[in-house]
Amino acid sequence: MKRGEFIRLTTGMAVAAPLLHACGEKKTGAAAIPGKIVGASAATGHLLRDHTFNPPAAFEAKEVVIVGAGVSGLSAARHLVQHGVKDIIVLDLEQQPGGNAASGGNAFSKYPWGAHYVPVPNNNLSEYLSFLEEAGVITGYDQAGLPVYNEFHLCHDPEERLYINGHWQEGLVPNFGLNAAELAEFKQFFTLIDHFKKLKGSDGLDAFNIPVDTSSHDESLRALDRITMKAWMDSQHLTSEYIRWYVDYCTRDDFGTPYDMVSAWAGIHYFASRKGKAANAAHNDVLTWEQGNGFLIEALRKQLDGKIATGALATSIKATGNGVKISYLDVASRQLKGLEAKHCIVAVPQFVAARLLGDTERGKVVTDHFHYVPWMVANLTVKDLHERGGQPTSWDNVIYGSASLGYVDATHQQVQQRKDRRNLTYYLPLTHTSPEAARKEAYRAEHAFWAEKVLADLQRVHPDIREQTEQIDIMLWGHAMVQPRPGMVHGEARKSLSESIGGAIHFAHTDLAGVSIFEEGFYQGLKAAQKILQT
Amino acid sequence: MKNTAGRNSAQWVLLVAVFIIATCGLIYELVAGTLASYLLGDSVTQFSIIIGVYLFSMGIGSYLSRFFNDHLLEWFIRIELLVGLVGGFSAILLFLVFPLAVSFQPVLYALVGVTGILVGIEIPLLLRILKDKVEFAELVSRVFTYDYIGALLASLIFPLIFVPYLGLIRTSLFFGLLNVGVGLYLCRYFAGEVRGVAAIRFGGIVILLAEVAAFIFSEQIMSFSETLAYNDHVVYSTSTPYQRIVITKNKHDLRLYLNNNLQFSSADEYRYHEALVHPAMTAAAEPRNVLILGGGDGLAAREILKYPSVRHIQLVDLDPVMTKLFTGQDILAEINRHSLKDPRVTVTNADAFIWLKENRKQFDCVIIDFPDPSGFSVGKLYTTAFYRLLKTAMAPQAVAVVQSTSPYVAPKSYWCVNETLKASGFQTIPYHNYVPSFGEWGYVMARKSGGYQLPDTFAIEKKYISHAVMEQMLQFPEDMLAHEPLEVNKLNNQALVNYFEKEWGKFLDQ
Numbered sequence A: 001m002k003r004g005e006f007i008r009l010t011t012g013m014a015v016a017a018p019l020l021h022a023c024g025e026k027k028t029g030a031a032a033i034p035g036k037i038v039g040a041s042a043a044t045g046h047l048l049r050d051h052t053f054n055p056p057a058a059f060e061a062k063e064v065v066i067v068g069a070g071v072s073g074l075s076a077a078r079h080l081v082q083h084g085v086k087d088i089i090v091l092d093l094e095q096q097p098g099g100n101a102a103s104g105g106n107a108f109s110k111y112p113w114g115a116h117y118v119p120v121p122n123n124n125l126s127e128y129l130s131f132l133e134e135a136g137v138i139t140g141y142d143q144a145g146l147p148v149y150n151e152f153h154l155c156h157d158p159e160e161r162l163y164i165n166g167h168w169q170e171g172l173v174p175n176f177g178l179n180a181a182e183l184a185e186f187k188q189f190f191t192l193i194d195h196f197k198k199l200k201g202s203d204g205l206d207a208f209n210i211p212v213d214t215s216s217h218d219e220s221l222r223a224l225d226r227i228t229m230k231a232w233m234d235s236q237h238l239t240s241e242y243i244r245w246y247v248d249y250c251t252r253d254d255f256g257t258p259y260d261m262v263s264a265w266a267g268i269h270y271f272a273s274r275k276g277k278a279a280n281a282a283h284n285d286v287l288t289w290e291q292g293n294g295f296l297i298e299a300l301r302k303q304l305d306g307k308i309a310t311g312a313l314a315t316s317i318k319a320t321g322n323g324v325k326i327s328y329l330d331v332a333s334r335q336l337k338g339l340e341a342k343h344c345i346v347a348v349p350q351f352v353a354a355r356l357l358g359d360t361e362r363g364k365v366v367t368d369h370f371h372y373v374p375w376m377v378a379n380l381t382v383k384d385l386h387e388r389g390g391q392p393t394s395w396d397n398v399i400y401g402s403a404s405l406g407y408v409d410a411t412h413q414q415v416q417q418r419k420d421r422r423n424l425t426y427y428l429p430l431t432h433t434s435p436e437a438a439r440k441e442a443y444r445a446e447h448a449f450w451a452e453k454v455l456a457d458l459q460r461v462h463p464d465i466r467e468q469t470e471q472i473d474i475m476l477w478g479h480a481m482v483q484p485r486p487g488m489v490h491g492e493a494r495k496s497l498s499e500s501i502g503g504a505i506h507f508a509h510t511d512l513a514g515v516s517i518f519e520e521g522f523y524q525g526l527k528a529a530q531k532i533l534q535t
Numbered sequence B: 001m002k003n004t005a006g007r008n009s010a011q012w013v014l015l016v017a018v019f020i021i022a023t024c025g026l027i028y029e030l031v032a033g034t035l036a037s038y039l040l041g042d043s044v045t046q047f048s049i050i051i052g053v054y055l056f057s058m059g060i061g062s063y064l065s066r067f068f069n070d071h072l073l074e075w076f077i078r079i080e081l082l083v084g085l086v087g088g089f090s091a092i093l094l095f096l097v098f099p100l101a102v103s104f105q106p107v108l109y110a111l112v113g114v115t116g117i118l119v120g121i122e123i124p125l126l127l128r129i130l131k132d133k134v135e136f137a138e139l140v141s142r143v144f145t146y147d148y149i150g151a152l153l154a155s156l157i158f159p160l161i162f163v164p165y166l167g168l169i170r171t172s173l174f175f176g177l178l179n180v181g182v183g184l185y186l187c188r189y190f191a192g193e194v195r196g197v198a199a200i201r202f203g204g205i206v207i208l209l210a211e212v213a214a215f216i217f218s219e220q221i222m223s224f225s226e227t228l229a230y231n232d233h234v235v236y237s238t239s240t241p242y243q244r245i246v247i248t249k250n251k252h253d254l255r256l257y258l259n260n261n262l263q264f265s266s267a268d269e270y271r272y273h274e275a276l277v278h279p280a281m282t283a284a285a286e287p288r289n290v291l292i293l294g295g296g297d298g299l300a301a302r303e304i305l306k307y308p309s310v311r312h313i314q315l316v317d318l319d320p321v322m323t324k325l326f327t328g329q330d331i332l333a334e335i336n337r338h339s340l341k342d343p344r345v346t347v348t349n350a351d352a353f354i355w356l357k358e359n360r361k362q363f364d365c366v367i368i369d370f371p372d373p374s375g376f377s378v379g380k381l382y383t384t385a386f387y388r389l390l391k392t393a394m395a396p397q398a399v400a401v402v403q404s405t406s407p408y409v410a411p412k413s414y415w416c417v418n419e420t421l422k423a424s425g426f427q428t429i430p431y432h433n434y435v436p437s438f439g440e441w442g443y444v445m446a447r448k449s450g451g452y453q454l455p456d457t458f459a460i461e462k463k464y465i466s467h468a469v470m471e472q473m474l475q476f477p478e479d480m481l482a483h484e485p486l487e488v489n490k491l492n493n494q495a496l497v498n499y500f501e502k503e504w505g506k507f508l509d510q
């Protein structure tokens, strides 16, 4: 630290003595910080559960109706339009398309409300790569044929840091304060992962691939889908507190599922399925934007002007023999409207799909096999924060041992020298109890409760967070993502629910992949669109 | 009856004194530890050494207490005042000696040691004073209970209340005052039992007043300690949202520091600015429109204005306070010869990266004079992403030049800038010169195409550059080469910041 800076600090207000934790200090209550619960219109969605609607009077004709404007639905729509099917409409109950990749913003930056990054893509995903090229994310290819990424979209350095043993270390893999035996476990773990990355099954397919459905069906690999990640780690003697925390952090981060509940297959998939190579990025680099994957949503929408109806809550989907009838509530006018299409792509989560189809048997399969975990996401607008020692503020900032996943700095990709304010997006998967109980709790709690939870957690690393935070907004995702528990990925439910009905109703959603990531949504949509184009 | 009551209250007064002494003692130790870890870094080491030295000194104090045989109460009060004096002024003293870097640690440990010894003498003294007044078991238990409660209190209020609200200097003064106050109170309370009360009281009051004065003037003391750090007379200093600006002056020169880094000395800045500006301006051939990024001191602009071909200079500097100072303050504007007021110069206060992103104009020559890449924010201004934007602001035959830190101190950093420009599609011409107040300094010229032709003359008024000098500047001796393949500096690796930190860190450690 520069001396002048220090002198100002010591005379100023912001110093807390090292070694002595200034925690528990509470000058102003969280209630003093303004903010609101924004959000996925749970109330509108619940109309569907709690209400019965009269059928609409008329049905407007469309070639294809897509229900759900998340990544899956928009990807399907984009593919159809690009292949000449233009008489389409995408319905979404929210005011903004995007689903879990929705974003918001204020005077200082845009920020994500959910999905916030994608890793450097695998090179065999040609359709995905050409979408990224269209979006300006890939600017060309080098002589070796490797994609060149837009430098403003690759996550800027410093990328990640972890607060551990009283210090911010670089990167999220714990190393600061670990002994040799603990470090050796990480080495062993990553050696195993490397092995899985290269491994092919007896069917010649990659053991772990994206989309999940292109992975090998080798029985020895499928066996991993019958045990939990924790059981697998125990069998490999990976038992130190640190590696358990790390893997648990990762599976909660990607799947909203603790490591002792997640399938070992899915857990390993997280680490072993990413093999992307780039001309100007390392294999573990990520692509991110102020608004997170909201950027990709904007790119998907580019050719869909006038084809997206928001504030449109689908209420039923019925096969008619030679087509599909869709009813939806126009939330603004509170009117039930009808659409009649040759094809319908159902790009909503399966628990909604079952209700829309009025299919109780389908509903039972979903309740038995699909567990949706709730998440809380907060966006904080902050002034300069006091920093603990070590690695300076990074894009992703994680606190060892916290129930949260830490925060991502939405202004990180901005290039200016001075930022008056920063927007921090804080993630908390509600995995401390069963999804049902957590969901109930979540909807009951008020803004002040969540704000306090966030501040109490961040106070450990930024002692002045309460004074420096100007605004906290909260988003609750009641059914954020499906949990890939054992049996999900390689089980029957996922397969049977993915099958089209009567050649006219097709399904596309990340929950059908079992693994909730952008690429899966992209290919879910693409596949559904291809089915229509093939008929 | 009356007698026991009197004894009893005397006992309590002394116990409260123990409590305050314990609190103050620990506070001084924490002040020293905090200061040491901020000034020297490595809080774990600093704190453990200081705790060790302090406790050990208390041991010495306890041992020394045996040599006090008479007038215990009197000694107790004297020591109390001394603790107040030494502890109270400890933070100020440490701040003042810090700039004289070599002597800092001895002073630090000596201070901690003296405080420890004094506090160490006090407890045994007190035990002995009270031993006739209270039963022994109870006495020991009470004294130590108060001692440890005081310690707990200190460790809680120090980080939670005192440091945030008072800062370190005032915290230590505050507790010094408390010590002295206790001493004076004891003086009064035991006036009958103590010899030479008047002298002790006088001493106490002097210390008290000195500490009150220091408390009031702590801001000034702080800025005085800052002038010591610069070895010179600080004529101006201010903190803007972007940086700390300090201007110093002595008999020989005027110096500008930004965030404690020297930007120029008026004695030799012509060497730097002539080397920065003229090679590029001459290579650009009759440049009309020139862009300066950074350079809010107007010194590069002064050099550029020497060219009759120049119609317009666009200067983009982040900090309005800087450009205002160098436009309006006479002693500063004299150095840049009022370049910022020249009608050909447009000053824009903006972030260079953002400005370039939005800029649609093309320039014939671009002078880039940013601070060294000492952190991730400025590091962005040296990346391929930035240089690709730069290209869009350059006419086909334009020449740009980048100040690129010292190739002698930081050869990897210097050559990394060169590699980064090359990777961004430029042809580069690296060169360096000697600027006494900086040392060996490096620059990289960059153009889109066409090599470099050493000019026969530099046809402007100058003190330094010439054909022969330029010829030399293009030569790099072995000790200014990188000797290893270097990474290109990109937004997603910030390789330069890492090189820079390592190389300059090592240099400054020497």
Ligand SMILES: Cc1cc2nc3c(=O)[nH]c(=O)nc-3n(C[C@H](O)[C@H](O)[C@H](O)COP(=O)(O)OP(=O)(O)OC[C@H]3O[C@@H](n4cnc5c(N)ncnc54)[C@H](O)[C@@H]3O)c2cc1C
Pocket: A048, A067, A068, A069, A070, A071, A072, A073, A091, A092, A093, A094, A097, A098, A099, A100, A101, A113, A114, A115, A116, A117, A118, A293, A312, A313, A314, A315, A347, A348, A349, A352, A375, A377, A477, A480, A481, A508, A509, A510, A511, A516, A517, A518, A519, A521
């Ligand atoms: C907090 C959070 C963080 C995440 N972070 C990442 C990340 O960083 N990277 C990543 O790759 N993935 C991330 N994900 C996973 C993310 O879910 C997927 O990447 C992807 O966005 C899912 O898209 P989808 O289209 O399959 O589903 P959804 O996003 O669920 O889309 C379904 C859409 O259907 C609409 N809908 C539902 N019911 C109806 C109805 N009855 N009528 C009309 N419309 C309806 C919804 O409003 C929604 O827009 C994250 C998820 C969450 C919740």
